[in-house]
Amino acid sequence: MGATPWSRAFGGEQTPAAPQRPWPATLTVGTDGRITSWSRGAQALFGLSAGRACGRRMRTLMVRPEDRASLDELLGTVLAGRSWSGSLPLLDADGLVHPVECGWQPIQDRRGRPGALIVVTDRVGQSVPAARPAPLGTAEAALAAIGQFQEHAASVAMMRRVQLLTEANTMIGTTLDMAHTAQELLNVAVPRFADTASVVLMESVVDEFELPPPWLEGDEIRVRRVAVKAQDPALEAMLPEDATVLHAPNTVFGQVLRTGRPRTLSSLDLAAAQKLWPGMDPSPAPHLVGNCMLVVPLVARGAVLGIAMFARGSDRRPFSGGEAVLGEEFAARAALCVDNARLYSHERNTALMLQRALLPADSGDHTGVDVAHRYLPASDLTGVGGDWYDVIGLRGGRVAMVVGDVMGHGIRAAAVMGQLRTATRTLAALDLQPAEVLRNLDELADGLGDGEILFATCLVAVYDPATRICRIARAGHIPPLMVTPDGETTIIDLPPGVPLGVGGHTFESKDIEFEDESLLVLCTDGLVESRAPGRDIDDGMQDLVREIKDATLPLEAIADTVISGLRGDRTMDDAALVIARVRGIPSTATAQWTVEPELPAVARARKNVRSTLHGWGLSQLEETAELLASELVTNALLYTNGPISVRLLRDNALLCEVYDTSDETPQLRAADQDDDGGRGLHLVKALSQRWGTRRTSGGKSVWFELALP
Structure with missing residues (x-):
């Protein structure tokens, strides 16, 4: 490259200082060179809104054609993990060239992909090591050098804070788990921002997923410590996670919880440290003597969810005003993510309670049929689904067994499941044939969607102990298994049918004769469907066949074996299992x-x-x-x-x-x-x-x- 500002950027001569006031601006660029974030400072400096800048390539938006190759080289250097700072000529919204001072830092987004964080000021000056003496007297020159050094140090500190905040924005809130979110905050903060950090949440947030009241009453405030991280292992051991902590209203922690205002403490003595955790044995207070501390509230929807505590040892400088603001930014990001996790947990808990209330508590005693059943909700990341099962005693000693799966998750899926289960029980009690039950459910499902398309799979089996015949029909559901007393397992071949809600199709029943003490196994696809690459539901059905090794074992033991053997990597969907041992009437x-x-x-x-x-x-x-x-x-x-x-x-x-x-x-x-x-x-x-x-x-x-x- 020639002697341009871009060649000087890689180690050449810097341009002289321009007597302008620094104006910080930040932007981030992805691996493809497109701008992924654009701060208000950048908008003010370059005259471009975030809407116009984000998604555009930096090389075409902000750089002259003759400088674009140099920009590509610089971006490649930063994406490879190297930092850089210097002056560059960048274009504003009107196409005018602005010589600006930039600091480039390598970063990663939430998915681990590399990118570049760019901090820009509108003042171009010499780097401190390359500064040339000004034509002033000795005293004036010294003062100018000191001032320049202080400005440079402040700029570097600001850039580091922005980088740390950018990392916090990408690293905090990757899951919908409150404790995990709190731990992500501490992973960002320790050790670069603090030596010790902890997060406590109000007990109502952790246990009931409810916002605490706007005012706190009583002599003690109950919180739950959900995350701790410390450079000192002994101190970390003294602050156990998942521990209930009581804070008096007049303590620092109590005041922050009550007022929602942050507090900064400098150079704690032993007495002050002991007041923070009164009555703890062993007390962490001796480990915090000489520490400075920043206590910030986690506020969402106008309520204080908890507090984050950051502490620095005596060998580090106290928190500055800018760092206190950074700690509040950390807490604000964490509070938003904790509140999202709380809302998700509240909805999931509500849906799970609704679903469990709608499922049968007990299969009851039935002629010729013994039953074991299981229901397993989906993992926390997915939510409650619409799987259900039922065992219904009919006239003449007959028993109906049903499994079904409403497509979707959440409260709506659980509510629709309850409606279908109630309808199935009613239709079965009318002694309708399994195919007729499904036909009526199909018509009913068409009116349950509230304008949305609703689909569900279902299987209905009716066993008559007088004839030892089981009549089965299915609507798009996976087939059942028959296991003979000697262990021979068969996947019962049935007309597949279509899911409920499709409409316009008929359903067929099939009669299967069972030996005494044989097993009938019904389940939903959440038990056998795997997300592992290269595996499909047929592989899961074969896994189910292999798990039932001994049909003579107690039913509860067989059910436990099936669940433990199959549920490992299949937690993205809820699952229902019904195992029936049948016998005829003598x-x-x-x-x-x-x-x-x-x-x-x-x-x-x-x-x-x-x-x-x-x-x-x-x-x-x-x-x-x-x-x-x-x-x-x-x-x-x-x-x-x-x-x-x-x-x-x-x-x-x-x-x-x-x-x-x-x-x-x-x-x-x-x-x-x-x-x-x-x-x-x-x-x-x-x-x-x-x-x-x-x-x-x-x-x-x-x-x-x-x-x-």
């Missing part, structure tokens, strides 16, 4: 027969009921059961020309079911005094513990239950 506890649709069918039904109950030792129920069974068979004769089946099941109660080929459901109706009929169902309702109807693939079933004696 043949000695069931009886079934079929009769033709003729009048003698009633007498035969009464006879068979009486003999069956006598054999089961339930003679006390014979009279009532005979009467009610005959009423149901008589009712069936009115509606069908096909065969009529009667089934008795003895379990926790006595169940009697009458099947016919008609899909017309009998209704309770008021009978007039002169009517010959119409009272049978009223009799069934009055004498049974429960009764009802349900549709079947071949017609309907009318049933009643009697409590066992």
